[in-house]
Amino acid sequence: MHLYSVPLIFVLIGLALYAVLAGADFGAGFWQLLAGGGERGERLRDHAHNAMAPVWEANHVWLIFVLTVTWTAYPAAFGAIASTLCVPLFIAALGIIMRGAAYALRAGAEQAREQRRIDLVFAGASVLTPFALGTVIGAIASQRVPVGNAAGDLFSSWLNPTSLMIGVLAVANSAYVAAVFLAADARRMGLDAPGERELEDSLRLRALVTGLAAGAVAAAGLVVVHSDAHFLYERLLEGAALAAVIVSALAGLATLALVFARLYEIARYSAALAVAAVIAGWALAQRPVLLKGLTVQQAAAPHDTLVVVIVAVLGGALILFPSLALLFRLVLRGRLDHGGSGEPAPSVAAADSTGLARVLAASASGLLARIAGACLLTGFGLLTIAEAGWAHAIGLAALLGFICVGFVAIVPAQLAAEEPD
Amino acid sequence: MGAAHQAYLLEARQMQALSFAVHIPLVCFGIAFPAMVLFCEWLYLRSGDELYRTLARRWTRIMAALFAVGVITGTILSFEMGLLWPNFTATFGSVFGLGFAIEGFSFFLEAIFIGIYIYGWDRLSPRAHFWSGIPIAIAGVTGSLTVISVNAWMNHPGGFRMVDGRAVDVHPLKALFANSFLWPELTHMYIAGYIVTGFLVAGAYAIGKLRGKWGRYERTALAIPLTIAALAAPVQVLVGDWAAREVAVQQPVKLAAFEGLAHTTNGASEHILGWYEDETVKYGIAIPKLLSLLAYHNPDATVQGLDTVPKDRQPPINIVRLAFQTMVGIGTLLALLGAWLLGVRIRRGRLPESPWFYRAVALAGPASLLALIAGWVTTEVGRQPWVVYHVMLTSEAVTGAGGIIVGYTALALVYLGVAAGVVWILRRLSRAPLELSA
Numbered sequence: 001m002h003l004y005s006v007p008l009i010f011v012l013i014g015l016a017l018y019a020v021l022a023g024a025d026f027g028a029g030f031w032q033l034l035a036g037g038g039e040r041g042e043r044l045r046d047h048a049h050n051a052m053a054p055v056w057e058a059n060h061v062w063l064i065f066v067l068t069v070t071w072t073a074y075p076a077a078f079g080a081i082a083s084t085l086c087v088p089l090f091i092a093a094l095g096i097i098m099r100g101a102a103y104a105l106r107a108g109a110e111q112a113r114e115q116r117r118i119d120l121v122f123a124g125a126s127v128l129t130p131f132a133l134g135t136v137i138g139a140i141a142s143q144r145v146p147v148g149n150a151a152g153d154l155f156s157s158w159l160n161p162t163s164l165m166i167g168v169l170a171v172a173n174s175a176y177v178a179a180v181f182l183a184a185d186a187r188r189m190g191l192d193a194p195g196e197r198e199l200e201d202s203l204r205l206r207a208l209v210t211g212l213a214a215g216a217v218a219a220a221g222l223v224v225v226h227s228d229a230h231f232l233y234e235r236l237l238e239g240a241a242l243a244a245v246i247v248s249a250l251a252g253l254a255t256l257a258l259v260f261a262r263l264y265e266i267a268r269y270s271a272a273l274a275v276a277a278v279i280a281g282w283a284l285a286q287r288p289v290l291l292k293g294l295t296v297q298q299a300a301a302p303h304d305t306l307v308v309v310i311v312a313v314l315g316g317a318l319i320l321f322p323s324l325a326l327l328f329r330l331v332l333r334g335r336l337d338h339g340g341s342g343e344p345a346p347s348v349a350a351a352d353s354t355g356l357a358r359v360l361a362a363s364a365s366g367l368l369a370r371i372a373g374a375c376l377l378t379g380f381g382l383l384t385i386a387e388a389g390w391a392h393a394i395g396l397a398a399l400l401g402f403i404c405v406g407f408v409a410i411v412p413a414q415l416a417a418e419e420p421d
Numbered sequence: 422m423g424a425a426h427q428a429y430l431l432e433a434r435q436m437q438a439l440s441f442a443v444h445i446p447l448v449c450f451g452i453a454f455p456a457m458v459l460f461c462e463w464l465y466l467r468s469g470d471e472l473y474r475t476l477a478r479r480w481t482r483i484m485a486a487l488f489a490v491g492v493i494t495g496t497i498l499s500f501e502m503g504l505l506w507p508n509f510t511a512t513f514g515s516v517f518g519l520g521f522a523i524e525g526f527s528f529f530l531e532a533i534f535i536g537i538y539i540y541g542w543d544r545l546s547p548r549a550h551f552w553s554g555i556p557i558a559i560a561g562v563t564g565s566l567t568v569i570s571v572n573a574w575m576n577h578p579g580g581f582r583m584v585d586g587r588a589v590d591v592h593p594l595k596a597l598f599a600n601s602f603l604w605p606e607l608t609h610m611y612i613a614g615y616i617v618t619g620f621l622v623a624g625a626y627a628i629g630k631l632r633g634k635w636g637r638y639e640r641t642a643l644a645i646p647l648t649i650a651a652l653a654a655p656v657q658v659l660v661g662d663w664a665a666r667e668v669a670v671q672q673p674v675k676l677a678a679f680e681g682l683a684h685t686t687n688g689a690s691e692h693i694l695g696w697y698e699d700e701t702v703k704y705g706i707a708i709p710k711l712l713s714l715l716a717y718h719n720p721d722a723t724v725q726g727l728d729t730v731p732k733d734r735q736p737p738i739n740i741v742r743l744a745f746q747t748m749v750g751i752g753t754l755l756a757l758l759g760a761w762l763l764g765v766r767i768r769r770g771r772l773p774e775s776p777w778f779y780r781a782v783a784l785a786g787p788a789s790l791l792a793l794i795a796g797w798v799t800t801e802v803g804r805q806p807w808v809v810y811h812v813m814l815t816s817e818a819v820t821g822a823g824g825i826i827v828g829y830t831a832l833a834l835v836y837l838g839v840a841a842g843v844v845w846i847l848r849r850l851s852r853a854p855l856e857l858s859a
Contacts, residue, residue, distance in 0.1 A: 053536075060492060061525065061528050063496070064496065065529070068522040071503065071510045072522050075511050075518065078510055079507035079508060080511070081503070082820075084822070086504045086820065086828075089504060093504075097494070098835065101489075104487075104843075104846060105846050107850070150507070150820055150821035154824075301514065301515030301518075302588075305518070305593050309518075319530065320526055324533060326533075327536055335541070335545065336544060379656070384659050385718075399659060402652065403649070406648075406763075407652060410648050410766055412641070412644035412648040415644045415648070
């Protein structure tokens with residue numbers, strides 16, 4: 001393992017997490033499109049929305065992580081990819097805008113008609129975005145992105161058999177993972193009436209069908225790659241890459257069996273493994289080449305940058321993973337569910353605010369106002385008049401002190417409590 | 422450089438400017454709104470008064486909607502780093518990229534805890550819920566720190582050497598954080614976040630007051646953001662002045678563009694209003710020696726003129742100058758409006774009563790937004806024709822792929838739709854009934 005490939009491993013982990021977690025969110029949108037009409041369709045759409053609502057923003061950030069680490073650690077490759085593949089990336093970007101906007105707007109929808117219209121935009125964008133991003137992966141994997149500023153063909157680079165196949169695979173995989181996750185959520189939330197498993201059953205059926213479909217696309221994909229990018233085909237079927245492909249196939253089959261047996265919670269993880277193993281297989285097949293004529297080593301940023309990026313990512317992970325664990329634990333325990341079960345929080349007992357405390361507060365307010373005034377004058381003297389760097393630092397602190405102390409002195413809540421004359 | 426290339430570069434710059442202008446107001450809400458919501462929730466925890474809880478909950482819904490839109494508009498900006506300026510990113514990603522990589526983690530924390538905060542009302546214990554909001558406010562600080570560090574680096578680049586068009590000897594930490602440009606710019610933007618959010622939120626309730634909606638709920642909802650904005654606005658004048666002095670030292674040509682100063686001058690005058698034409702400011706009000714005094718604390722100091730660089734290395738003067746004057750003019754008026762509130766509070770111990778005050782507050786929201794965008798035009802257009810000051814021209818950074826106009830048009834249309842949607846949802850949320858007893 002060389003230093004220059006460590007950030008690439010981070011990128012691939014980020015990509016796998018994005019494909020699984022955000023993929024499930026995209027798939028939830030896909031199922032909103034194919035939820036069917038009537039009350040049952042309505043229930044499925046609401047369920048898909050509610051299951052995704054607390055997590056989609058966090059899941060989306062994995063894409064930002066992938067982009068930023070790539071352009072920091074492999075800037076030349078990033079410039080080449082983004083310029084040659086600007087069309088599918090722009091399509092994905094538009095899809096992301098429409099998805100996010102539709103999500104934000106749904107909170108304001110009052111009538112079913114408005115909600116359906118918003119859901120339609122959301123669902124359309126949820127199919128478009130993973131497809132476009134899949135074609136980008138296909139373009140890189142089939143080595144259609146040369147080094148340089150828009151050096152490749154703007155259209156055939158991503159409108160080719162491998163890209164289209166991976167685009168379709170991305171959509172199928174998203175739908176599959178989402179159906180598994182949503183079935184698990186439906187079971188956990190107890191959304192179905194006692195003795196019935198209507199919602200769960202419909203999602204289970206969807207999971208089984210799309211699971212088979214995704215498997216079929218993946219198998220057909222090998223045929224496509226065989227003719228369209230033969231070098232990739234050969235590398236996929238040897239050594240470690242082959243092992244990853246086999247793991248992926250087995251995990252996919254295991255997921256089908258688990259879903260069939262209604263063991264959804266375990267199926268979540270096997271489905272995730274199937275997706276992650278595909279990405280690992282691709283990376284293993286392609287190494288050490290990043291783009292056509294550019295190895296990972298050649299693309300890598302200078303030594304110092306690699307070191308600080310690795311330190312930053314590891315340090316960030318120390319904060320990130322406990323936070324993510326908290327979010328997902330709350331979600332999986334139903335603590336953030338919309339409606340449904342869960343104890344309502346007790347309200348706070350009113351704190352005692354005695355007359356004495358009020359008098360003290362009133363006299364303190366006058367003192368604080370003077371302190372705030374002193375801060376403002378100090379800040380003006382040290383930031384505006386003085387020239388030295390240390391004076392500016394103290395002056396700035398004094399000015400921020402003015403804002404904070406001033407805010408406490410003004411007591412806006414009390415200001416508002418006064419009845420107007 | 423051909424005319425076609427120029428037109429094409431202009432399209433790319435405008436597309437970037439559009440994306441940025443759409444995103445930056447949402448950044449203000451990301452910086453300042455969580456703190457205001459948390460303050461209300463803290464008041465509820467302390468007093469048990471349901472009014473504060475209702476206020477915090479209703480603001481949470483607005484925060485949630487604006488954050489979701491901010492997530493996507495921010496994502497577009499990161500895509501455009503590659504879609505529009507691949508050569509900039511390819512050449513300097515190793516130098517500045519770290520800033521965005523760290524920002525990614527701030528964004529993660531923000532997204533995770535905003536999910537917990539929004540959906541945790543009624544579900545978590547009141548205290549746990551309050552604490553789940555704290556990381557959102559912290560991430561607002563660290564996120565703006567790292568993003569501004571990249572912009573400060575573009576204005577005052579360091580931490581690398583150029584050899585044959587490649588950045589070598591790269592020290593990202595030094596490039597981003599050991600930069601004298603960072604602190605004034607960061608403070609200026611951070612305070613702007615509070616001013617814009619404060620006046621916009623207060624402005625909505627000021628309009629309500631003018632229409633006769635003026636219960637304790639509305640007064641509280643106005644007083645909290647307005648107090649913050651009123652305190653921040655005068656401070657911003659001083660911080661802006663500090664930032665301008667930093668520009669005077671590091672980017673004298675940019676300062677000359679702010680002021681429309683054609684020739685290097687001793688004891689330069691400051692011109693208020695007016696128009697730059699034929700190497701002079703016409704129809705402006707000249708205040709002798711003020712520019713030298715403000716920029717260098719010496720009325721006779723020499724101020725570099727635009728003539729120190731060739732014409733094709735000068736930014737477009739009138740755009741920069743107009744933007745600068747707009748920012749300074751509005752900023753000054755906002756500081757005066759803040760002083761009005763503080764004066765009435767100190768002397769009478771209450772909120773002002775004059776309807777003119779509330780009309781001014783209603784106007785201050787959009788005005789502060791205009792000042793914010795004008796400020797960014799000042800610094801970004803003022804840096805032109807450079808993307809990395811004195812190192813890389815914007816024309817060298819732009820993508821070689823054609824058809825920017827298609828993307829630009831598509832994005833403009835989609836953003837029009839998003840803007841209409843945001844207005845629609847904010848109106849919907851403002852109409853939702855109060856659930857005081859909830």
